[in-house]
Amino acid sequence: MKKIILSLLGAVFLLITTVYFLLLGSFPVMEGSLKIGDIDNEVQIYRDHEGVVHIDAKTRHDMNYALGFSMASDRAFQYELIARAGQGRLSEILGPDLVAADKLFRTLNSSYIRNDILTNLDPVVRKDLESFIAGYNYYLENSIRPIEYFILGIKPKKINLEDIYGVFVYLNYSFSPFMRNEIAYQQIMADVKHRDLKYLFANNEVDLSHRLRRVVEAQFIDYDDLLEGIGTFTGSNAWAISGDKTRSGKPILASDPHIKFSAPNIWYEANIKNEEEDFHMYGHFLPMIPFPGMGHNRNHGWGLTISYTDDVDLYQLDDDFYIVRVENSVIKVKGSTPINFNLKWSEKGPVVDEIVKTVNKDSKNIAAHFSFFQLGNKPIEGFYGLGRAKSFEEIKKATSIVKSPGLNIVYADAKGNVARLVMGDSYNRSHPFESDLVQSADRKILGAYDFDDKPHEINPENGFVVSANDAPKTIKEGIHHRGGWHSDNRYNTILESLKLRKNWDIDSQKMVQTASFSSHNATLLKLIGNAAKNSKLSQYESKALETLLSWKGHSRKDQVGPTIFHEMNIRIRKLLMDEMGDNYLNYCKAINSWTYYYRLLERPDDFWWDIEKTAPIEGRDDILMMAFKSTVSYLKGLLGDDISTWRWGRVHKLKFVHPFEKNKFLAKIFSHGPYEANGSINSINHIRRVKCNKGHTPVTGPSTRRLVDFANVDLSYGILPLGNSGHMLSPYYDNQRERFFNDEYRYQIFNFDLVKKSGPKVLTLRPI
Numbered sequence: 013m014k015k016i017i018l019s020l021l022g023a024v025f026l027l028i029t030t031v032y033f034l035l036l037g038s039f040p041v042m043e044g045s046l047k048i049g050d051i052d053n054e055v056q057i058y059r060d061h062e063g064v065v066h067i068d069a070k071t072r073h074d075m076n077y078a079l080g081f082s083m084a085s086d087r088a089f090q091y092e093l094i095a096r097a098g099q100g101r102l103s104e105i106l107g108p109d110l111v112a113a114d115k116l117f118r119t120l121n122s123s124y125i126r127n128d129i130l131t132n133l134d135p136v137v138r139k140d141l142e143s144f145i146a147g148y149n150y151y152l153e154n155s156i157r158p159i160e161y162f163i164l165g166i167k168p169k170k171i172n173l174e175d176i177y178g179v180f181v182y183l184n185y186s187f188s189p190f191m192r193n194e195i196a197y198q199q200i201m202a203d204v205k206h207r208d209l210k211y212l213f214a215n216n217e218v219d220l221s222h223r224l225r226r227v228v229e230a231q232f233i234d235y236d237d238l239l240e241g242i243g244t245f246t247g248s249n250a251w252a253i254s255g256d257k258t259r260s261g262k263p264i265l266a267s268d269p270h271i272k273f274s275a276p277n278i279w280y281e282a283n284i285k286n287e288e289e290d291f292h293m294y295g296h297f298l299p300m301i302p303f304p305g306m307g308h309n310r311n312h313g314w315g316l317t318i319s320y321t322d323d324v325d326l327y328q329l330d331d332d333f334y335i336v337r338v339e340n341s342v343i344k345v346k347g348s349t350p351i352n353f354n355l356k357w358s359e360k361g362p363v364v365d366e367i368v369k370t371v372n373k374d375s376k377n378i379a380a381h382f383s384f385f386q387l388g389n390k391p392i393e394g395f396y397g398l399g400r401a402k403s404f405e406e407i408k409k410a411t412s413i414v415k416s417p418g419l420n421i422v423y424a425d426a427k428g429n430v431a432r433l434v435m436g437d438s439y440n441r442s443h444p445f446e447s448d449l450v451q452s453a454d455r456k457i458l459g460a461y462d463f464d465d466k467p468h469e470i471n472p473e474n475g476f477v478v479s480a481n482d483a484p485k486t487i488k489e490g491i492h493h494r495g496g497w498h499s500d501n502r503y504n505t506i507l508e509s510l511k512l513r514k515n516w517d518i519d520s521q522k523m524v525q526t527a528s529f530s531s532h533n534a535t536l537l538k539l540i541g542n543a544a545k546n547s548k549l550s551q552y553e554s555k556a557l558e559t560l561l562s563w564k565g566h567s568r569k570d571q572v573g574p575t576i577f578h579e580m581n582i583r584i585r586k587l588l589m590d591e592m593g594d595n596y597l598n599y600c601k602a603i604n605s606w607t608y609y610y611r612l613l614e615r616p617d618d619f620w621w622d623i624e625k626t627a628p629i630e631g632r633d634d635i636l637m638m639a640f641k642s643t644v645s646y647l648k649g650l651l652g653d654d655i656s657t658w659r660w661g662r663v664h665k666l667k668f669v670h671p672f673e674k675n676k677f678l679a680k681i682f683s684h685g686p687y688e689a690n691g692s693i694n695s696i697n698h699i700r701r702v703k704c705n706k707g708h709t710p711v712t713g714p715s716t717r718r719l720v721d722f723a724n725v726d727l728s729y730g731i732l733p734l735g736n737s738g739h740m741l742s743p744y745y746d747n748q749r750e751r752f753f754n755d756e757y758r759y760q761i762f763n764f765d766l767v768k769k770s771g772p773k774v775l776t777l778r779p780i
Contacts, residue, residue, distance in 0.1 A: 040085035040739055041155070042773045049780045050146050051077055058772040062758055063736040063744020066283040066767045073143045075286040078777060079302050080147030083280055087738040088152060088168055089160040090276055091179075091300045093242055093671055095171065098178030098185075100353075104344040105164055111351060113239060114343050116367050118353050120384065121181045123339055128387050130173050137396045138173075144302040145171055158739065160671075163678070171300065179300045180391050184384045186244035187318050187417040193496055194326045195368050196598040198450045204591045207620050211611050214320075214483065214497045214604035219445035222452070236272075236702075241671035241683075243274040246712040247481045247498065247603065247698060248317035249525075250422035251506060252430035254475035259517040260723030263424035266525055267306060267315025270698055271715035275668035275684050276738035276745070279305075279716050281730070283762060293399055294728075294762050296716060303395040306718065309762070310725045312407065312425035314398060315718065317479040320603070321418040321438050322494040323383035325457065326368075326450045327360045333377060333453070334359060360453065361385050378450065381457055383437040384416035391417065394435065404429050411435045412463040420479045426722045430477045434466040434484070444492035465491050476510045478503055481603065499606040501694045505531040509696075518729055521719050526755035528690045528697040532610070533565035533577065539613065540580070540640065543633035549641075556644045556655055567692035569661030575651075576643060576658065578692055578708055583639035585609055586704065591624050600704035606694065661688030666699060666710040668734060684734070684746065687753055689713075697755075717757065726763040731756065 042059050055078045058066040065082045069075035083091065096102050100118035102110040133141075152168045161168055169175075201209060201220070210218050236244060250267040258264050271278050278299065285292035295304025306315050336357045343351040356363045360379040368378055383389070390413040397410025404425060411421050411433045418436030423429065437460040441447055446455060467484035469477055480502035487493045508531055509524050510516070541561050549557060556576060563573020588609065589596045599605055612620050616632035623630050630638075651658045665686035672678035689710055691699030699713030713733075720728040733752045737744040751758065761767050 040737065040742060041775060043775055045776045045778055047778050047780050048150060050150060051777055051779050053779060055777040057082055057775040057777065058764075058767050059744070059775075060761060060767055060770050060772045063742065063747065064281045064283065064761070065736070066761070066764060066772070067285070068764060069284075069286040071288045072140070072286050072291070074777075075284050075291070076140050076143035076302055077147035077150075079282060079284055079297075080144040080149075081151045081777070082147075082282065083297070083300065084148040084151035085155070086736065086742070087276065087280060087299065089158045090671075090738050092169060092171075092175075094182055094299045095175040095178040097239060097242055098180070098182035099174065100341075100343065103346065103351075105166055105346055107346045108348050111343060111345060115353055117178075117181060117185070118339075118341055118343065119355055119362050119364060119367055119380075120185055120382075121178060122355070122357075122362065122385060123341075124337065124357075125385055125387070125389075126174065126177055129389060129392070130177060133173075134390075134393050134396075137393055140302060140396070141173060141176060141392075145173070145176075148300075160682075163672070176300050176392070179298065181384075182242075183245070183298065184391075184417045186246075187419065188324055188382070188384075193602050193604075194324070194448065194450055196595060196602065197448055199595045200592055200599060201449065203593055203595060207591060208618070211608050211618075211620065212599070212605075213448050214607050215322075215445075215448060215494055217445050218448055219443065220449075222443070222446055241274050241669040241673050243272050243278045243715075245318055246270050246272060246702065248315075249480050249502060249506065249696060249698065249714075250315035250317050250420070251476065251478040251510065252422055252424040252432075253510065253516055253521075254430050254471070255428050255722075257475040257510070257514050257516055258721070258723075259515045260721055262426060262721060262723040263428060263430050264516060264518070264521060264722070265308065265313045265315060265422070265424040265720040266521055266718065267317075267422060268525060268698075268714035268717045269306070269316060270712055272712045273666055273668050273710075273733060275670045275682060275734060277668070277715060277732055277734045279732060281716075281732070281736050281760070283760075283764075283767070285764070291400075292762075294760060295399065296718070301395065303392075303399045305395065307399055308720045308725065308728065310426060310722075311402065312404070312423065313720050313722075314407070314424075315422045317420045317422065318481055319418040319420045319434055319436060320481055320495045320497045321434065321436055322447055322496060323416060323418050323437055323439070325360075325381045325439070325441070325447055325455075326364075327379045327381070327453050327455065328450055329358055329360065329363070329377040329379050329453050331377065333379075379453075382416070383418070383439075383460075386415050386437070389415040391415075404431070408433060408463075415460070422477060422479050424720075424722065426725075429471060430475070431468065431470040432477045432479050432484075433468050433470075437461075438466055438491075438493050441492065441494075444494060447494045448496075461491060461493070467491075467493055474511070476507060478507045478510070480506060496602070496604050497607070498603040499610050499694075501530055501532045501606065501610070502696060502698065505529065505696055518719050518721050522729070522755070522757060524696065525717055525719065526690075526697050528567040528692060528695045528699075529565055530567075530692075530694045530696070531565075532694065536581075536613065537561060537563070537565070537577070539632070540636055543636040544640070546633065547637040552648075553641060553644050556647075557640070559655055567660060567664075567695050567697075568690045569659060569664060569688045571660055572656060572658045574660040574692060575647065575663060578660075579643045579647060579663075580636075580639050581693075582704060582708075583642055584635060587623060587635050587639060588612060588620055591620075597704055601702050660690075660692075663708045664689055664692070664699075664710060666713070669711075682740070684749075687749075689753060690755065718760070719757070720760075726761070726766060728760040728762065729757040730760045731758055 053070040100114035248269040295307040394414035481498040482503035483497040567574035667685035670682035691697035693700035
């Protein structure tokens, strides 16, 4: 027995030692000097004490080359997975479980559209991309591959333009939920009777009179589960404050885009400059893209939020629909035979029966018209233009050339401008009020509205531009700008907070951006208190009610109130949606389901409150008390008899999920957490759950927090959930995690003199 134990211990020690040395061997080069043949002059790559890369180059080519080199050194495996996802090539390395995801992205990554975009790519943009690719591939070819590649038994793939385009495809999927939403609506329409269905939609005007010849029965595959650990966008906050409302007299820009938590996190921070064109930009870069998704310099800066403009229409075609073309491809599958995937294109767009998982012959021939499928889209040039703009007019031009993705660009500049610009197409439809549902084939897209007709917001009189995935408040009369927006909850909470002061500074803005508060909480608490007056409660329930009603609405991990409140919300919503049956879970996770919920809270006697399977006719107050009583009973069983111990942090714990999460052994090594977290669904600090059957486990939230005062661009503020490196042994892998959970910030250093004084690690690339 002793020998067996010693042998097992020896095997474990050998495994740990092997893993350690594989990690150590692929450690990023951060200091010293390297001779490289593909650059023109010496390039200094500084890594400050937070791990942010600062690139000081003489030429444009060298700057982009060094950025590619640095990204590859820190994030090669993560970026390859995202590029593969966007190309429909995950099954090739991860096996048959990913075939469904590959079919989705083979559809989105149409060869016809891809060829149009890449063939017509601006030559200047192409040259920058080629410089970046050269630096990226140099690192891959001349370094030991990261351990994840050894585990999968593959070698890093040299990247090309199609890989970068694949990332854009993946991001577009994450930015547009409408294909899955419309399928859910269609099912609910078929199943729910005797209820006013207009409340379901974010749009105020919906025409439900037109019925399809055939009822569409389908279930949208849960692709987010298949893509666990890769990271998808789920929302965002951003705002800009005019200099009239700040202490410094210059605008302040705030942004915290919401992305599913992953290990590593998504954003890569880099401060890049070159002498050749006097270019300098501090950027937050998306995977494998050398143009900042968000950035700032001394002149201007921008953040982004998902616009949730409805840019996808689904149509049910007749059986004899005209096939415009067929795109054939082969999906390679690890450990299995290849799969031929044939994608039919109709005049409306690709036929997506396999993606939406139609369940019978009468529900087939579903075609998708998606803004990303339209010729002339310039997403790569658009992001390039944002980073290269020298004026507000150039920012507008860069935004205007993008048909997809649908984003809000929240902007501020040193001259005093603040704005929210809508990126992506908004459609003029023949029957606009039917766009939330699967439509018949005779419905048409008449064209896209002009850029100037979109609901932008520029230098508003009140001095505040706020974007929180809400419906724009500036839609012009006669323009049918449709969307699947969130409720105004976060928008109102942010705007009401900003109106409290006229002398904002960075320190006070930190408090706003990290506020785990929603102004709507007080409204619901009042309704609960009033309902309780007519309900018979036990002594124990009364004590729980007293705890709930004394809560001030802040969802912080050390408080008890949010535990009761948010558990009640889950239960109220489930009772409210009981008529939906199995479709409840699909609709419940849609962000506009909160609009439906808040609308009905204002209508205490609406039939939606009635539970269909019970004899009495219930109203709002009945449901609130049913939810409250079951909440108290549930939490008592889960957390114990002592109500004072029901801390929010006990049930609100997040995990940074690695793509290896589905392997229980590897998950223990590569994933991180769980960690107790402040915040909640609908709070400004939007660390939240997504699904309605997984408790309160948050899976998404701020992917970074940024605050820039244009009176002092040299030192702005930010934080990442983990760190800037994707290498587990790097000191910059999770060095920011503790501060992130404590609602703290660090400096974002723009001034290179300050960078050099901070004692950075320095790597010099020298030409041969």
